[in-house]
Structure formats: structure tokens, C-alpha cells
Amino acid sequence: MTELWARLVGQERVTATLRAAAGLPGDAYLFAGPPGTGKEEAARVFAAAILCPDHCGTCTICGRVLRGIHPDVVILEPEGYTYPIEAIREAVSQAALSPMEGKRRIIVVEEADRIVERSQNALLKALEEPNPSVTWVLVTSVLQPILPTILSRCRIVEFAPVPEAELAAVVRTRGALDDEEAAVLVRAARGDLVRAISLVEDEATRALRTLAIDVAIRQAAEPNARRALQAATDVRLAATAAREAREKAAVVELAELEEVLGTGRGSGGMRRRLGERQKRAVRRAETDVFVEFCSWLAQAFRDLAALSAGAGPESISAPDRAADLAAAAALRPTAHWLQMAEEALGGQVAIRENAQPALAVEAVLLAPLAAQITI
Numbered sequence: 001m002t003e004l005w006a007r008l009v010g011q012e013r014v015t016a017t018l019r020a021a022a023g024l025p026g027d028a029y030l031f032a033g034p035p036g037t038g039k040e041e042a043a044r045v046f047a048a049a050i051l052c053p054d055h056c057g058t059c060t061i062c063g064r065v066l067r068g069i070h071p072d073v074v075i076l077e078p079e080g081y082t083y084p085i086e087a088i089r090e091a092v093s094q095a096a097l098s099p100m101e102g103k104r105r106i107i108v109v110e111e112a113d114r115i116v117e118r119s120q121n122a123l124l125k126a127l128e129e130p131n132p133s134v135t136w137v138l139v140t141s142v143l144q145p146i147l148p149t150i151l152s153r154c155r156i157v158e159f160a161p162v163p164e165a166e167l168a169a170v171v172r173t174r175g176a177l178d179d180e181e182a183a184v185l186v187r188a189a190r191g192d193l194v195r196a197i198s199l200v201e202d203e204a205t206r207a208l209r210t211l212a213i214d215v216a217i218r219q220a221a222e223p224n225a226r227r228a229l230q231a232a233t234d235v236r237l238a239a240t241a242a243r244e245a246r247e248k249a250a251v252v253e254l255a256e257l258e259e260v261l262g263t264g265r266g267s268g269g270m271r272r273r274l275g276e277r278q279k280r281a282v283r284r285a286e287t288d289v290f291v292e293f294c295s296w297l298a299q300a301f302r303d304l305a306a307l308s309a310g311a312g313p314e315s316i317s318a319p320d321r322a323a324d325l326a327a328a329a330a331l332r333p334t335a336h337w338l339q340m341a342e343e344a345l346g347g348q349v350a351i352r353e354n355a356q357p358a359l360a361v362e363a364v365l366l367a368p369l370a371a372q373i374t375i
């Protein structure tokens with residue numbers, strides 16, 4: 001197993017399929033599976049394997065593909081909730097061009113379920129008249145919004161949730177943790193590889209999780225408006241800090257890329273696309289904190305619901321907080337905790353659908369007070 005394929009954690013079947021396909025790739029693939037199973041990483045790894053004959057993961061070709069700066073690998077992301085049709089049209093016209101350096105162009109479309117139907121029809125044209133030197137890789141966590149006519153043109157590669165043992169191995173190595181600490185983080189991440197890594201490596205992620213659990217316990221047991229608004233402020237500050245950190249990282253990355261890109265053919269377009277991607281990443285870093293907070297909060301409320309319904313501490317996602325959670329769970333009926341979990345999930349959906357994130361989080365945090373009034 002080369003360093004390149006070793007980047008795909010817990011996806012043996014997928015790895016075998018992609019390895020076999022990389023030598024003579026098809027026109028279009030659809031990577032489907034739950035969030036956090038490494039689909040986006042797999043799309044880059046597959047692109048590198050198509051362009052690097054050794055599948056090495058260490059040469060300049062591999063390095064540039066994996067960092068998203070190879071001129072023959074186009075990576076598309078939605079802007080906000082959807083893709084503008086112009087972005088899809090541009091990708092389709094890109095697909096008509098011949099490769100710049102390698103033997104093939106790879107066009108990766110992340111979160112392909114966010115392409116609205118009209119734009120999907122534009123994409124379909126490109127898939128129906130494939131350019132023999134282009135491979136499309138569509139990536140999605142939900143199949144349902146994708147047109148059957150597009151699905152039928154793609155080879156579907158299914159990603160399964162990462163097995164707990166493999167997640168634990170990643171967590172232990174990355175964080176130099178003992179077995180018990182690793183087990184807690186794996187449970188907290190609920191099979192989501194990206195989340196597990198972020199819990200190990202990012203102090204801010206751990207702090208956000210702690211904040212959500214504390215809020216769920218105290219706020220739902222004894223609702224208090226001032227405390228709810230204080231928590232909303234803490235989340236806002238965390239979001240601002242995440243945006244600022246991403247901004248700094250973007251400046252460093254762009255400076256590095258300047259050296260690699262040079263002024264050759266296609267470098268102007270690359271530079272523009274990279275600049276746009278950085279801008280989107282900065283905006284997204286901020287929104288993601290609000291979404292993630294709602295998700296931790298929903299998870300804590302689900303734990304409370306489970307405990308209040310009589311489940312044991314071994315079945316919850318926060319075994320490290322079992323005692324606090326069990327004490328709070330006993331204070332309210334299961335239905336109350338389930339309702340709070342629904343509210344938190346609703347907040348997450350609202351933010352994804354472009355609600356003002358800070359206001360959505362505030363509403364979620366104030367929900368226990370509203371529930372108390374109606375009791």
C-alpha cells in the first residue's frame with residue numbers, strides 16, 4: 001500500500017475499486033456515502049492516482065493534486081447552499097478542453113446534490129457527450145436530489161461508515177492518546193472520520209463540544225435567558241476566531257502557491273479559481289462553527305433522551321460526561337429532550353439553508369425557555 005492509498009481510512013472496498021480503475025478511468029463516477037467517510041479526500045486521491053503512474057503520494061504531481069493546485073484537476077464547490085448555473089456551465093466548457101500537463105483532466109464536483117435541476121441538465125449534456133480525456137467525479141452524501149439520468153451515466157462508488165476500530169487507530173496515532181481517551185473521541189465523533197480528526201487536532205473543536213454539552217445540561221434543566229445569550233455570544237466568538245484563523249492560513253497558502261504556479265499556460269485561470277476557493281473557505285469556516293455547535297447540541301440532547309428513557313451510559317455519545325448527563329436527564333421527560341434535539345437539528349438545517357447563523361443559534365439556545373412556557 002503506497003502512501004497515496006493509505007490516505008483512505010477504513011474504505012477497503014472503495015480503495016480496491018479505485019485502484020483498479022485508475023489505470024483506465026471511466027467518464028464519470030459518483031462517490032456516495034454518509035458525511036465524514038472521506039469521500040472528498042478519496043476524490044483527490046483518485047485524481048492523483050490517475051495522473052501519477054506510481055500512485056506514490058509523494059511526488060510533485062501527487063502533492064499538487066492533493067493540495068488542489070494541479071492544472072488538470074478542477075475542484076468545484078457550491079457557493080452557499082447551491083451552485084450558480086454559471087459555475088456549472090464553466091465546468092462544462094472546461095471539460096471540452098484537452099489536458100494541460102497530464103494525459104487526463106479530472107473534474108471533481110463536491111456536494112453535487114446542491115446542483116439545482118436546471119444546472120444538472122447543463123451537466124448532463126457534458127456527461128452524455130463525454131470527452132475521452134476527461135473524468136468527472138461527483139461527490140455527494142445524498143443521492144435523492146440527483147437526476148436519475150445523471151446517476152445512470154455514473155459508476156457509483158459507495159462509501160460505508162468507517163469501522164470503529166479503524167477510527168480508533170487513526171485517533172490513537174494522530175493524538176498520541178491511550179486506548180480510553182481514543183475510545184471517548186471515537187464515540188463522540190459517531191463514525192465521522194473528519195470530525196474525529198478535528199477532535200484530536202483542534203482545541204477549538206473540543207471546546208465547542210464541551211460548551212454544547214454544558215449548555216444542554218444546564219440550560220434544559222434550569223432555563224435562563226441570560227445564560228442562553230452568553231452561550232450564543234461564545235459561539236459567535238468561536239466562529240469569528242475560526243474565520244480569522246482561516247484568513248491567516250489563506251494568505252500563507254496563496255503565497256506558497258504563487259511559487260508553484262508560475263506563469264505558464266493555464267496559471268491565470270488557476271490563480272483566479274484558487275483565490276475564489278480561498279474566499280469561500282474563509283466564509284465557510286465561520287458558518288461551519290455555528291452548524292457544528294448545533295450538531296454537538298443535538299447529540300447532547302439525544303444522549304439526555306436516551307438516558308432518561310433508561311439507556312445505559314455505554315450507549316451515549318459522551319461517555320466522559322455520563323454522570324452529569326444522567327443527573328440532568330432525570331429532571332425532564334424523554335419527550336422534552338427529544339424536542340430539544342429536534343430544535344437543535346432544525347437550527348442546523350436553517351443555517352445550511354442560508355438563515356442568519358448567529359440568529360439561528362440564538363433561537364436554538366432559547367428553545368428550552370420557550371418549552372418551559374408551554375409546559
Ligand SMILES: [Zn+2]
Nearest residue numbers: 052056059062
Ligand atoms: Zn506520485
